[in-house]
Amino acid sequence: MRTIDWFILISSLIFIVLYGLWKGRGNKDIQGYLLADRNMRWFPILLSIMATQASAITFLSVPGQAYVDGIRFVQFYLGLPLAMIILSITVVPIFHRLKIYTAYEFLENRFDVKTRTLGAMLFMTQRGLAAGLTIYAPSLILSILLDWNLHWTNFFIGSLVIIYTTAGGTKAVNWTHFQQMLIITIGMFTAFFLIIKLLPADISFLQAVQLSGKLGKLNAIDFSFDLTNRYTFWSGIIGGLFLQLSYFGTDQSQVQRYLTGKSVAHSRMALLFNGIVKVPMQFSILFLGAILFIFYQFNTPPIFFNSVATSQVKKSNYSAQFSQLEDQYRLISEKKAEAVRELAESFNSRNNEQESEKKQQVQALQDQAQEVRRNAIELIRRNDPDVDPSDTNYIFLSYVIHYLPAGIVGLILAVIFAASMSSTASELNALASTTVVDIYKRLLRQKSSDRHYLLVSKMATLGWGLYAILMAEVASRLGSLIEAVNIVGSVFYGTILGIFLVGFYFKSIKGSSTFYAAILAELLVLYCFYFTEITFLWYNVIGCLGVIIFSFILRYFFRNQKLSTNIASAE
Amino acid sequence: MENNIDLKNLSSREKPPLFKSWNWWYLIVLVNLTVLILFFYLLSKIFN
Numbered sequence: 243m244r245t246i247d248w249f250i251l252i253s254s255l256i257f258i259v260l261y262g263l264w265k266g267r268g269n270k271d272i273q274g275y276l277l278a279d280r281n282m283r284w285f286p287i288l289l290s291i292m293a294t295q296a297s298a299i300t301f302l303s304v305p306g307q308a309y310v311d312g313i314r315f316v317q318f319y320l321g322l323p324l325a326m327i328i329l330s331i332t333v334v335p336i337f338h339r340l341k342i343y344t345a346y347e348f349l350e351n352r353f354d355v356k357t358r359t360l361g362a363m364l365f366m367t368q369r370g371l372a373a374g375l376t377i378y379a380p381s382l383i384l385s386i387l388l389d390w391n392l393h394w395t396n397f398f399i400g401s402l403v404i405i406y407t408t409a410g411g412t413k414a415v416n417w418t419h420f421q422q423m424l425i426i427t428i429g430m431f432t433a434f435f436l437i438i439k440l441l442p443a444d445i446s447f448l449q450a451v452q453l454s455g456k457l458g459k460l461n462a463i464d465f466s467f468d469l470t471n472r473y474t475f476w477s478g479i480i481g482g483l484f485l486q487l488s489y490f491g492t493d494q495s496q497v498q499r500y501l502t503g504k505s506v507a508h509s510r511m512a513l514l515f516n517g518i519v520k521v522p523m524q525f526s527i528l529f530l531g532a533i534l535f536i537f538y539q540f541n542t543p544p545i546f547f548n549s550v551a552t553s554q555v556k557k558s559n560y561s562a563q564f565s566q567l568e569d570q571y572r573l574i575s576e577k578k579a580e581a582v583r584e585l586a587e588s589f590n591s592r593n594n595e596q597e598s599e600k601k602q603q604v605q606a607l608q609d610q611a612q613e614v615r616r617n618a619i620e621l622i623r624r625n626d627p628d629v630d631p632s633d634t635n636y637i638f639l640s641y642v643i644h645y646l647p648a649g650i651v652g653l654i655l656a657v658i659f660a661a662s663m664s665s666t667a668s669e670l671n672a673l674a675s676t677t678v679v680d681i682y683k684r685l686l687r688q689k690s691s692d693r694h695y696l697l698v699s700k701m702a703t704l705g706w707g708l709y710a711i712l713m714a715e716v717a718s719r720l721g722s723l724i725e726a727v728n729i730v731g732s733v734f735y736g737t738i739l740g741i742f743l744v745g746f747y748f749k750s751i752k753g754s755s756t757f758y759a760a761i762l763a764e765l766l767v768l769y770c771f772y773f774t775e776i777t778f779l780w781y782n783v784i785g786c787l788g789v790i791i792f793s794f795i796l797r798y799f800f801r802n803q804k805l806s807t808n809i810a811s812a813e
Numbered sequence: 814m815e816n817n818i819d820l821k822n823l824s825s826r827e828k829p830p831l832f833k834s835w836n837w838w839y840l841i842v843l844v845n846l847t848v849l850i851l852f853f854y855l856l857s858k859i860f861n
Contacts, residue, residue, distance in 0.1 A: 316853065323846040327839045455860020462853035475850075507827045510835065517842045521849050 243388065247652030254425055254656035258418050258663065259406050265417035266410015271692035275411035275699050276343055276675045282502040286420050287512035290499045290668075292520065293419035293426075295489075298380035298662035299635070301430065301527065306547075306637035308531025309538075312461040314473045316528055318779070319521050321482030325490060326517030330510040332746055333491045338506045343679040344672075345497040345742075352745040353753035355684070360757075362680035364738060365494055366673060368731055373669040373706065374713020379635075380662045381714065384655070386550045387639050396714040399659065403666045404707035408700050412502055415667045422660035429657035432650055433642065434530045440645060441533075442540050442583075449586045450536045456585065456601055457539075457608070459532040462525075472777045481779030484786050485732070488739035495672035534641060539582045541645075542575040545618045547636035548629070555625045567618045571611060578607040666710060674702035732778040733771055736785020737764045743786065744793050755796040756789065763788030 269275040282290075307315055342348055346365070350358035381395035406414045438447055445453075454460055464474045471477070490496045490513070503509030545568050546552050555564050585600040619631050642654045678699045683690075737760050744756050767785045770776050776784075829835050 320846070320850065323842045327842055330835070330839070452860055455856075458861065460856050460860045462857045463850070464857075505827055507829055510838075511830065514838050514842055518845050521846070525849075525853075 243651065243655075244648045246649045247655070250649055250652030251655050251659070254653075255402060255659060258421050258425075258660065259402055261421055262406030262410050262414035262418040266406060266414025269411050269413070269696065272343070272678065272695045272699050274413070275696055276498070276671075276679070278411070278413040278416055278502040280502060281504050282416060282508065283504065284508040284511035284515070286416055287500055287503055287508065288515045288519075289423040290416040290419040290502075291490075291496060291512055291516050292523070293423050293661075293664035294495055294499060294668040295520075295665075296426065296523075296661055297376050297665040298658045299376075301426070301657055301661055302380060302383055302639055303635045304524070304527045305531030305534055306634035308459060308528040309535045309637050310634050312459040313525070313528040313532055314461045314464060316462055316521065316525050317464070317473045317475055317478035318482055319486075319524050320475065320478035321480065321484070322486045322520050323517035324479070324483050325486035326513045328487060329491050330513050333742075334500065334509045334513065335506050336746065337497065337501060338503070338509065342501070344494050344676050345492050346494070346676065346680050349741065349745065350684075353756060357741065357753055357757055358680060359685070360760075361492070361738065361741065362676050364734055365492075366676055368734060369493075369495060369669050369673055370706070370709060371713060372731065373666055373673065373710035374717055376662060376665045376669060377710055378714035378717040380658050383635055383639060384658070386548060387636060387643060393715065396711055399662055399666070400707060400711035400714065402659075403663050403670065404704060407667045407670050408703045408707065411699070411703070412498065412671055415671045416499070416502060418667065419664050422664040425653075425660045426657050429653045430527065430530070433646070433654060434526070434533075436646055436650065437530065437533050437537055437641075441537060444583070445536075445540070445586055449589060450533055452589050453536050453539070453582060453586055454532045456597075457535070457604065459535050469780060470775045470777060472779070477777065477779045481782055484739060484782035485735060485779060488735040488782060488786070492735075492738045492742050493672075494676050495668045498672050498675055499668065531638070534638065536582075537641070540579050542572050542579075544640065545571045545615055546622060547633035547640045549636075549640070551622050551626065551629045555622045558625045560621045560625050564618060564621050567614055567621070571614045571618070574607055574611045574614060578604060578611060581607055670703050670706045670710065673706040674699055677702045677706070732781050733767055734764070734785075736767060736782035737789055738785075739782065740786040740789025740793075744790060748790070748793070751793045751797050752800065755793045755800050759789045759792035759796050762792045 273279060304315065337345070337348065340348060340351060342351075344362070346358045346361040349361050377396055377399050381392055381399060384390055385392040385395050406418060438450070441447075441450055451460070464471070465476075466474055467476050468474060469477075500509040500512055503512065544552065552564075555561070581600065581604045585597065585604055588597040588600050591597075622629050623631060639654075639658075642651055646654065678695060682698055682702075683695060687694075740763055741756055741760050744751050744759075763785050766788045767781050770781060770784055771778075829838055832838065
């Protein structure tokens with residue numbers, strides 16, 4: 243990190259915090275603090291929705307994912323535009339007319355207070371853990387690659403968010419999202435432009451795209467129907483639809499964004515534009531990773547991108563063996579660079595046989611390089627069994643640090659900080675709203691002054707912020723539980739969506755049938771999780787349909803029970 | 814205590830920007846998605 247990088251990073255962060263404080267001033271009641279006086283226009287809401295969904299991991303991990311696995315992850319988002327249409331038609335007008343503060347208030351309106359409390363508690367448990375991880379994940383990567391102190395990085399990110407979120411509430415959160423998305427867009431376009439510029443002079447952009455395709459990285463669509471394949475067209479369009487319906491329709495961190503709209507039209511426009519721009523945005527980040535893969539065909543990549551793990555093994559007894567593997571890897575990579583160049587030249591000759599021969603040659607060298615890399619990872623793991631064998635999250639930032647010029651490194655780090663802060667701010671804001679509106683105001687203290695609830699809302703935001711920092715601190719000790727926490731989100735989303743859909747569309751079904759149907763559906767999802775090979779996107783479909791089907795069946799049981807109770811009391 | 818919400822009375826009659834009906838906006842989102850899927854399919858097919 244050079245002085246100019248520090249200057250750009252720190253000035254961006256100070257600007258975000260000050261801008262948030264300025265925009266969030268003057269809140270007089272909780273409507274202003276939690277819903278920005280319901281006065282936002284569609285464009286800031288759109289940016290806020292996008293900034294909430296895009297966490298730091300999106301920018302750190304997604305390019306690396308395309309580098310390793312190709313761009314097939316884009317299929318994960320295919321259900322999103324459909325979800326935006328459905329939510330615009332149904333959820334947005336209902337939530338607006340009911341003038342609710344949180345999505346869970348709807349559950350009391352439609353069912354009963356116990357279902358509302360259940361929804362709120364599920365959200366708080368899940369998001370409370372996630373808020374810690376949203377801070378921890380980028381801090382970990384930054385601390386490893388830049389040799390920063392993990393605890394201070396956690397504390398720094400968390401504190402910045404707490405300052406403007408607590409002081410300014412939703413107005414500050416929404417308006418800082420505007421600035422954060424601006425920094426993110428400028429940073430990612432610059433990174434993309436520089437990758438293309440840093441390609442060898444004799445490789446054109448079109449050749450880089452062709453090479454990326456030939457080496458299997460442009461695998462955008464897979465129409466095969468396979469429940470065990472995580473990313474296919476069908477899992478994206480069906481499973482993804484249910485996941486996005488649940489995320490945007492029932493997760494308060496997103497619902498709160500469009501509840502701030504000054505009218506139904508503004509909230510709708512924000513969601514619909516998100517449906518238009520989200521998939522291209524995700525594709526651009528993945529495409530950046532696919533071109534980064536081509537960049538590393540001509541520039542030998544590190545054998546393992548986690549530099550702390552490699553420096554540790556170099557200091558251990560395995561040092562000599564590891565250096566030998568590194569030399570082998572370098573030699574193979576150099577040979578591969580030549581073969582890739584010849585493959586690129588063969589595109590111009592339009593000789594299919596020659597092209598196929600060169601492709602096989604590259605593939606053979608690629609396999610050799612992978613074999614050497616596998617051995618190196620085995621050595622790293624033998625030296626320290628706790629090291630994560632996947633280095634996907636480090637690929638993009640490693641490229642940024644080693645190849646991008648002074649100033650741009652600071653800008654990309656500002657992107658990562660901005661993304662981390664934007665997601666965390668929405669989470670704290672939503673957690674505070676749910677705590678105050680669904681628990682404190684509903685169950686503990688129903689009649690008090692606006693000033694009192696405003697103060698409690700600020701304290702709740704501060705409290706959740708400190709809790710998130712604490713969770714980020716203990717996250718390093720949770721080990722594999724981190725993955726478990728992420729899976730828990732997917733396991734519950736479908737069921738929560740099912741409860742809301744029954745509430746919206748099946749008027750004859752009452753609270754008790756839905757409540758017990760949700761429990762049965764959740765058990766079914768847990769069965770699929772533990773005893774089948776079905777991948778996680780399908781849990782959203784199973785959970786949601788489970789609630790609907792079981793509630794229909796239970797409706798008859800509860801109706802009969804009610805009848806027999808009535809008969810008994812008549813007798 | 815269970816309440817019922819009359820969904821019919823909750824539907825919004827607010828006009829969208831640019832068009833007379835929201836259906837046009839929904840159509841734009843659907844067409845955009847279709848074009849993207851077609852683009853991804855061609856990208857996979859041509860370059861792989």
